[in-house]
Amino acid sequence: MKHVLLCLTLFIGVFSWSQKTAKISVEMRNPYPDQDKAYLIFNGKVGEKVKQKVVDSCDIKNGLFSFEVEVDELSEFIVNTGDEYFAVYMQKGDDITTKVNTKMFDETLSFTGTGAERNNMNMTVYLISERYSLLIQSAIANCYDHPEDTTNVFKAVNAYDSLFAAYIDDELQFYPELEAAWKNKVAQQKNASKYYLGSIEETAKLRALEKNSIGKEFKNFSGINLNGDRISLKDFYGKPIILDFWATWCGPCKAEFPGLRELEEKYGEKINIVSVGVWCKEDDWRKMAIKEEFKLNIYLTKEESEGLQSEYMLNSIPRYVMLDKTGKVININAVRPSLGLEDLIKKHYL
Structure with a gap:
């Protein structure tokens, strides 16, 4: 009798645990060679603020893996395999099988089992x-x-x-x-x-x-050069001018530096290519300007650049401006060096 009661107790315990958990099993066709680990991320109960907490991880073997997690109310989870991920909504008692072909991941993702219907519809x-x-x-x-x-x-x-x-x-x-x-x-x-x-x-x-703006004189502005001297745009009149507006934190700006240096080496005798630092700290600008070795440099404080922002919609960088030798506008939004600035130089200056 004791053995019967013990087995019944164990059965009830296991049954109660299974009713508190949700399980998801994943079968991937054509898994990526380096796809060897999967993560289950808890996003929060439906309707609550996203929490993004990793609650479990497991090895992927031959494209197969599974998670079983304790859950009460309907909650959103993210299954992440490193290369791909998908959302799944689970509540206690769910037992979901997911099949997917990694070559067309989102389009082939399908669910079967308890809790599958809502997830197929969500997909x-x-x-x-x-x-x-x-x-x-x-x-x-x-x-x-x-x-x-x-x-x-x-x-x-x-x-x-x-x-x-x-x-x-x-x-x-x-x-x-x-x-x-x-x-x-x-x-x-x-x-x-x-x-x-x-x-x-x-x-x-x-x-x-x-x-x-074409043909109109570009608004004069002034700042400091690497020597700390005050200089203005008009100091560069006499040659055609290209202005490069950039900041030390701007990745796309820095990505264009090599191309701009090449243009400076090729056309620097005929064109004033002016590097204009904006929206960054003066010390950071100075260090980077020295490192990049541009010949002509100006730094503008936030206040000094505000007039240019409002008048020429200078709201994003890098930004390239082409002027003639008297400061009149040719193009206030020229393409980047990597996208054909040299072609514009040949067209307008040579």
Whole structure:
């Protein structure tokens, strides 16, 4: 009798534990050669703030691995294999099997077992969201060539956002437990659209400014050189001028330095290529300017650069400006050295 009671107790204990946990098993076809470790990341209960905590890890053997985690309410987890990752929503009692082909990861991801239905639907929502994003980006990319005509693209983007929101509202009738997660996805989509549309408006303004600035004298500015002397833009009149606005923390700026040095070596006798440090500390600018060995340097404080920001939309760097020998504008937004600045030099200066 004691043995019966002991077995019954053990059975109840194991059964109770299994009811408190969720399990996910993953089968990957064509795993990457270096794909040998998987991680389970807890993102938080649905509707709560994302926490991003690694709760388990395991070895991947022949594309197979699994996790079992204690969970109460429906929660979001991220399964990360290093090269790829996916979200899965699990609650106690779930036992999910996931199959995927790494050659087409998102498109082949599928779920079976207890808890699978909500995750298959969530994957469908994710793929539709990705498709809407691509449509929006495509519409916006086409608009960059003609930013003055933004009416149609604004209508298209707003239509895409409305369709996606309506689709989510419809599906929530069947998956109300995912309302917080999906509503957040709708909000993210709208914020992305707002960003892209704002980018188009800025591009339209900059294109108009580029056109209207041609032939006009560029606003004079002054700062200090490496000797600490005050100098101004007008000190470089007499030769054509290229201004390179950069900062010490700007990776893309520094990536263009080698190309700019080559242009200085080839055309420095005929053109004043002026390195203009902005939006950084003077000591940091001085160290980097000395290291890079540019011949002509100016440093502008935040206050000294504000007038250029407002007048020429100098809101991002690197930025290249081409002027003639009297300081009149040829191009206030020239391409980078890596994208063909030398071609513009040959066209306008040689």
